[in-house]
Amino acid sequence: MFTLSATPSTTFLSPRVSPSSLSSSSPSAASCSSLSSSSQLCLVSVRRRSSACPCLFSSLKVSAMAELVKDTESSSLSPIQSAERTETNHSRTFLNATTEQELLSVIRKETEAGRLPSTIASRMEELYQNYKNAILQSGNPKADEIVLSNMTAVLDRVFLDIEDPFVFSPYHKAMRVPFDYYMFGQYYIRPLVDFRNSYVGNLSIFYEIEEKLHQGHNIFLISNHQTEADPAVIALLLESTNRHLAEKMTYIAGDRVVTDPLCKPFSMGRNLICVYSKKHMNDDPELADMKRKANTRSLKEMALLLRGGSQIVWIAPSGGRDRPDPATGEWYPAPFDAASLDNLRRLGEHSAAPGHIYPLALLCHNIMPPPPQVEKEIGEKRMISFHGTGLSVAPKITFSDITASCQNSEEAREVYAQALYDIVTEQYNVLKSAIHYEQGLNASTPNVSLSQPWS
Helix, strand or coil: CCCCCCCCCCCCCCEEEEHCCCCCCCCCCCCCCCCCCCCCCCCCCCCCCCCCCCCCCCCCHHHHHCEEEEECCCCCHHHHHHHHHHCCCCCCCCCCCCCCHHHHHHHHHHCCCCCCHHHHHHHHHHHHHHHHHHHHHHCCCCCHHHHHHHHHHHHHHHHHHHHHCEECEEEECCCCCCCCHHHHHHHHHHHCCHHHHHHEECCHHHHHHHHHHHHHCCCEEEEECCCCCCHHHHHHHHHCCCCCHHHHHHHEHHHHHHCCCCCHHCCCCCCEECCCCCCHHHCHHHHHHHHHHHHHHHHHHHHHHHHCCEEEEEEEECCCCCCCCCCCCCECCCCCCCHHHHHHHHHHCCCCEEECCCCCCEEECCCCCCCCCCCCCCCCCCCCCCCCCEECCCCCCCCHHCCCCCHHHCCCCCCCCCCCCCCCHHHHHHHHHCCCCHHHHHCCCCCCEEEEEEE
């Protein structure tokens, strides 16, 4: 999970700060809430009155808004009042739009008024059009309604971050109140997933993982990384069977995901350990030392998390998203970095709680593919489409079993990384056969049993 940054030309309010930076280092588990089957965020256009709420989401009803806007348990305020007080200085200009023309007009008006940087404004319009095309491609009879409500929500959240930039701490806890950023991301990605052509591999192992978490064990998912939407896709494919895993999962996230205004609102809804990717460590040599020190702080935060047990951590040892082969156009998992894997393994071994490593394969690049090449500059073009997706997990893999015949630690490190990569690639190829080659459930193998648990 990695990506994007643009620095607004004007800052209107003091930066918001990740709540985990203000709390203790031993966070509680993320709260669970039911995932609605609706495909839209359902914004209400609300005009300010003394009794009206300028807050947000509902399918032309205030009741649905409560799923995304919640009150804290200790507050006597209603959910609507709580969110209203939290964002008192936030303009509701995007929420007042009731048509596509009005929404796009707001982007232009805010740009002309100097409140929205032109570079971000153009990316907002591009995102709107690409999302619209993808939803129309799905054939959903409510496509126009879904596009307007979901994109109104996204543009509103992006504009809030321009007005009041959010600052992520090394460990960021998913923000569920007063605005539920987790559900916000789920609603946005859901209509892009073709569930008829999506599959989960080895569902029984996900149940095994959940049981180990209940026993206080730590779980590490060693995965390939395909798109900015990976966390939402994982959650959507598991929501009917293992919702707790998705909501509790902590992602090792690159700095680009937590600095781009178009990406930040989605990142705010996930549990994150924020790091600088090796691929971008030396983009600016003067910042390299600062990045390394920041990564050290993040590792310390993760060590504290693991010490308490019952943590599930997702990491992509490739350090970035998969890319297609430039010669063939074929997609495959990017190679794993052995040093990163070894550091994670050692971190797990030094925690008090038992730890287990599971190889995880993810196929979802068609939904939101990255640029063909790794880019240094922020502001990539986001292509979006409606497509099938896949997720598969393999049995846990033990370092000692894999490296028993190795002669030294360096060889052991490389052999272990390659073994994990090979297992992920094997699962990925099964998912590719099921989805891209249209073999469906018949693509199952003795090692990968595919299912569609939502059917």
